[in-house]
Amino acid sequence: MNFMSVLLMGLVGGNIVLTQFIDITLLRNLRKLDVAFVVGIMIIGVTFLSSLIHYGVYQWLLIPLNLTFLSFLFAVLVVAGVSQVEAWVMKRFLPKVFDQYGFYLPLVSTNVVITYVLMTAVSTSLNFIEVIATSLAVPLGFVMINLLMVIYQERLEKTSRIPKPFQGLSITLLMLAFIAMALLGLGGL
């Protein structure tokens, strides 16, 4: 697979939110566009750095020592470490952004999307270029759905036509079904 096809796959046809349900919790809980955008940028940054580090750890430490069964534990540690570094960098160089959005950093370090990318990269034996493409495409796809959901939810909150039992989580899931249906048609790209 080339770089562009991996990128398109992550964004549209194989979007993990819509095909694997990965981290739809976050989609439900980020209600403002600016928050969703900043958290999205944080997730893209942590995913990219973590996947490169985890790929290196897996190739040069876990495989030679025959400890590949520890890859999940290392993935969690790498994500936690990179999130801490990101928090420190934000605090040091972007203090205003940190004050406003630092509250959401724990959501990034426990984000399933990031760990999923790390684990997929090693379990499907991707090469280095494919790891880079995946670690960009998957979080980008997640952020795209995230922003779409925030916009939908803002609009839905203004309408009173939703039947009571469907309000909240239920309508969010229905919207995801419709988005999944729409993007599935673009899977052949």
Added chain:
Amino acid sequence: MHSFKQAFQQQHLVLSLGLGLFIVLSGSVSLTSAWMMSLALFLNLWLSTSILYLLRNQFQEDNKWLLIMIVMASVGTLIQMLAIAFVPGWVQGIETLLPFIAISGLVLARVETVVMTERYGDIFWNTFGSVVGFASLVLPIGFLADLLGLGTIQFINPTTASSFLWRIEVIAESYRMPIFQGSVGAIGLYILASLWIAFVQRLRGTKA
């Protein structure tokens, strides 16, 4: 029993906040997967909370989450390895997702509450209550996904995925709905989960 009731009720609150939706939906692809996910969640919660309870004196504010994550990830990996070795039929299709239970918001929220506030005697009942609440959501969705997508009521043999403990064909092949199974199954599962949650909210007379 008080712990059980409290955990069961909190489970609904957690689900209404959307925590743990990932493992709810990825576990609902079939009745067997739903059962396996519930079992894995029980083992994961029980073992992790027991270990963390023993380590509770080592916690400090700055290392608390790191310790919790290390224990949870280790237990998650252990359960995945045991499941693949002993019940390969039940974990087919969800084997790579099992460790992710450990970092699900649902589990992390429960673990922190249980470890920090309760006596060890309550941990089992608390865990059991959480899992019964979880299973009450995933088992019906898994059952309906099998019924509408495959037209069968079935349960896979734990030792091999190619045979069944029981299998009853209910719907003829031409009436089955492929949006509940396979690569496009996510669409059907979102719809099923949405309808099921709406149904539960209707019964309880509340909004999710």
